[in-house]
Amino acid sequence: MLQFILxxxxxxxxxxxxxxxYSFIYAASSVLNWAQGDMVMFGAYVGFxxxxxxxxxxxPALFISMAVVALVGVLIQYSILRPLRQRKAPPINxxxxxxxxxxxxxxxxxxxxxxxxxxxPSPVSTKPVATGILNITPQNILIVVVGLxxxxxxQYLLKQTKEGKALRAxxxxxxxxxxxxxxxxxxxxxxxxxSAALGAAAGILIAPIFFITFNxxxxxxxxxxxxxxxxxxxxxxxxxxxxxxIGIIEAVVGGQISSxxxxxxxxxxxxxxxxxxxSGLFLKKKGQKV
Amino acid sequence: MKKNKKIFLMIAVCVLILTLPLYINNLYYxxxxxxxxxxxxxxxxxxxxxxxxxxxxxxxxxxxAVGTYVSALMMMNFNFPFLxxxxxxxxxxxxxxxxxxxxxxxxxxxxxxxxxxxxxxITRLVLLNWTPVTKGAAGLTGIPYPxxxxxxxxxxxxxxYLILIFVILGTYIAVRLAKSKIGRTFSAIRExxxxxxxMGVPVNYYKIAAFxxxxxxxxxxxxxxxxxxxxxxxxxxxxxxxxxxLCMSVIGGNRxxxxxxxxxFVLTIISELLRVFQGTRLIIYGFILIFTVIYMPNGLVGxxxxxxxxxxxxxxxxx
Amino acid sequence: xxxxxxxxxxxxxxxxxxxxxxxxxxIDIQVDRNTVHGIIGPNGAGKTxxxxxxxxxxxxxxxxxxxxxKELPYVKPYQLVSLGFARTFQxxxxxKEMSVLDNVMIGQxxxxxxxxxxxxxxxxxxxxxxxxxxxxxxxxxxxxxxxxKAQETVSNLSYGQQKLVEFARALAAQPKIILLDEPAAxxxxxxxxxxLNIVDRLREKGYTxxxxxxxxxxxxxxxxxxxxxxxxxxxTQGRPEEVRNNKDVISAYLGKGEYVNARNKRN
Numbered sequence: 001m002l003q004f005i006l007x008x009x010x011x012x013x014x015x016x017x018x019x020x021x022y023s024f025i026y027a028a029s030s031v032l033n034w035a036q037g038d039m040v041m042f043g044a045y046v047g048f049x050x051x052x053x054x055x056x057x058x059x060p061a062l063f064i065s066m067a068v069v070a071l072v073g074v075l076i077q078y079s080i081l082r083p084l085r086q087r088k089a090p091p092i093n094x095x096x097x098x099x100x101x102x103x104x105x106x107x108x109x110x111x112x113x114x115x116x117x118x119x120x121p122s123p124v125s126t127k128p129v130a131t132g133i134l135n136i137t138p139q140n141i142l143i144v145v146v147g148l149x150x151x152x153x154x155q156y157l158l159k160q161t162k163e164g165k166a167l168r169a170x171x172x173x174x175x176x177x178x179x180x181x182x183x184x185x186x187x188x189x190x191x192x193x194x195s196a197a198l199g200a201a202a203g204i205l206i207a208p209i210f211f212i213t214f215n216x217x218x219x220x221x222x223x224x225x226x227x228x229x230x231x232x233x234x235x236x237x238x239x240x241x242x243x244x245x246i247g248i249i250e251a252v253v254g255g256q257i258s259s260x261x262x263x264x265x266x267x268x269x270x271x272x273x274x275x276x277x278x279s280g281l282f283l284k285k286k287g288q289k290v
Numbered sequence: 291m292k293k294n295k296k297i298f299l300m301i302a303v304c305v306l307i308l309t310l311p312l313y314i315n316n317l318y319y320x321x322x323x324x325x326x327x328x329x330x331x332x333x334x335x336x337x338x339x340x341x342x343x344x345x346x347x348x349x350x351x352x353x354x355a356v357g358t359y360v361s362a363l364m365m366m367n368f369n370f371p372f373l374x375x376x377x378x379x380x381x382x383x384x385x386x387x388x389x390x391x392x393x394x395x396x397x398x399x400x401x402x403x404x405x406x407x408x409x410x411x412i413t414r415l416v417l418l419n420w421t422p423v424t425k426g427a428a429g430l431t432g433i434p435y436p437x438x439x440x441x442x443x444x445x446x447x448x449x450x451y452l453i454l455i456f457v458i459l460g461t462y463i464a465v466r467l468a469k470s471k472i473g474r475t476f477s478a479i480r481e482x483x484x485x486x487x488x489m490g491v492p493v494n495y496y497k498i499a500a501f502x503x504x505x506x507x508x509x510x511x512x513x514x515x516x517x518x519x520x521x522x523x524x525x526x527x528x529x530x531x532x533x534x535x536l537c538m539s540v541i542g543g544n545r546x547x548x549x550x551x552x553x554x555f556v557l558t559i560i561s562e563l564l565r566v567f568q569g570t571r572l573i574i575y576g577f578i579l580i581f582t583v584i585y586m587p588n589g590l591v592g593x594x595x596x597x598x599x600x601x602x603x604x605x606x607x608x609x
Numbered sequence: 610x611x612x613x614x615x616x617x618x619x620x621x622x623x624x625x626x627x628x629x630x631x632x633x634x635x636i637d638i639q640v641d642r643n644t645v646h647g648i649i650g651p652n653g654a655g656k657t658x659x660x661x662x663x664x665x666x667x668x669x670x671x672x673x674x675x676x677x678x679k680e681l682p683y684v685k686p687y688q689l690v691s692l693g694f695a696r697t698f699q700x701x702x703x704x705k706e707m708s709v710l711d712n713v714m715i716g717q718x719x720x721x722x723x724x725x726x727x728x729x730x731x732x733x734x735x736x737x738x739x740x741x742x743x744x745x746x747x748x749x750x751x752x753x754x755x756x757x758k759a760q761e762t763v764s765n766l767s768y769g770q771q772k773l774v775e776f777a778r779a780l781a782a783q784p785k786i787i788l789l790d791e792p793a794a795x796x797x798x799x800x801x802x803x804x805l806n807i808v809d810r811l812r813e814k815g816y817t818x819x820x821x822x823x824x825x826x827x828x829x830x831x832x833x834x835x836x837x838x839x840x841x842x843x844x845t846q847g848r849p850e851e852v853r854n855n856k857d858v859i860s861a862y863l864g865k866g867e868y869v870n871a872r873n874k875r876n
Binding site for chain 2: 664666685686687688689690691695696698702703704705706707711712714715716718719721723725728729730731735738739742778779782
């Protein structure tokens, strides 16, 4: 049982990063970025290319990929989401737009890197090491450590820097933030850039274990979204907790009960949470104003 | 003068539609049209749920799948005739609609979307894993041709008329609902469900009704789809398919029934036309989606309405 | 013949607590039939909370509400209309993308049955009920003087016109008691005079009206009885002349700052 929990940690960290990305964009601009999972995929591919073509090591590849994908994110925000906001598009239209982005990114990736799965080798071993009764993989440790590091840096930036405070203001009350002189459009761009970068990081971290395919974003994106909602959409600690929660549940259910129905059970859990505690498991209930 | 013109136009359109298989001989084109017709039933139901009542659903493929599998299994395992099987399939789908509507009616926005996605995925995974019944990943093959009152429907042309009948029936029912007190109530719930409730509307019952109705439309379409394609596997009913249905709904215009019809046809046909472009096909498709949603927020029907309004305005000025 | 009980609505001992805040504390209010009853008080006194309790949006922690002598159980908001209540909202809650007539017809929702089968086949029954609902709705619009705008989309109307549509919608629900939540908010003097006229005519027609309002001139002008709330408690009730000079009321408002004073000066 404990083994399963351990196995669930790395994927949980990945889900946490993706959940964080969803939550962050949603909090800042009420947008659900369905292309988030594809950012993960794109980041993994970019990292792969940096390694393959430029022979870069893991760490530089990680940072450059994050930067590249962040730029792509800003491009998307500026060219698509900004006009939608300016035209006061209904949320369903925004959903379709981000779905369109998702389709485009996926197929661009297919065109550039082809349909075959690629492998990004890891700086550490991907073979499990036995420690007592448990098996731990160094790669898994790397994922969790780097993941947590990124989350901590993220929290720090959000709480301590001026930019971060501006972003939090926009997330709490966009109108008030605008009145206070905060450039809300810039905040949107920054939020998108950071979310995209987090996605890219997630992609590179998971790449050595999952093969990189143009479709890998779909599953991860959806699970990350589930994690964000289960933990509390828009909440940083909630999303992180939600990510690990989903990751561990998946591993435990997959290991103990059935691997085929594993995802189905995750979704049943999701619907139960939405039904009974829609604001999220780890978030305090908010009242409804009349 | 104008009224006669309108009636003439409508009769001409009807004649064109009714004789379509006579002048469209290419089986491939006919197949696409038939497929679009089946999808129309799904989008009509989706428009009632999401355009009118404002409950965005990205899980219609789940209902579609249940309709296909249940009616196919009824025909294959119990030898039920097509019409009976399709009714059973629709009832089964209605039950699914009822089940998902209970948590869903409390939700809105991204939470609702996620619940419907969850439902769609659960359905697909059950179909994939319940191998003894659904044959798992291999799916069902050899779904029998529909036989109605002795007539076996096998050719594309015959399917055209079968699907046409269902589309006409479905459209009629949907339009009746939309134009009635029920449609008005749906719209009120979309606009402000709290105010609607304050005025006496039992909002939750109507939300449940909207889910069940949209599920039944999708289930009916699914039954037709099974008999039409002869095969069914969980791959046909993925999240991407739910997305496609939603796109058809929004691109056509989700506030009207006509929008559903237009959306289903336009998107299905465009999707096929784009095959010429091979690899870039889906990329162009994505751009079309984005473009439409930014510059035509009310869908194609919305654009047609705007053109009509401007035309009338200009004519008034000229008088 | 037994005269109708003059007391139509009795609010007894209603208390509501939000976390650490006692929003309403043992509220006792009697509303008489066919009167205009004002509920006033400084901002934050609990007026809208009281409205929300009456209309079922909030559940009170204790206390009862009785309609025509019969105690009301906690009912869901949508059942209030069948009991005889209809309300308007402080920040207009209309169905913006629908026509004026459609908006008002929603008020008629429970007054006619919804015969599903007849609707599907466009049968006589459903058409008849639609016509009944339409007639009643047009009547309500006529009463408010805006029947000409019946086919307009609500979002195209001015603020004042939208307020009238909301009144018409409440009227179409055929209530016994109409609850108006700050009806004069955002109105110019002409519109306010029109509002006075409307409330007067509604009273003439036999309706009971309960209103929350900040405009003192309007309140003193139109109300038969006034209940004054402050900090969740009723500090006094009575006729306008009595309330206007009551020292507790004056200090409650003065205590809240120049704001209310200035408002009174303006009027």
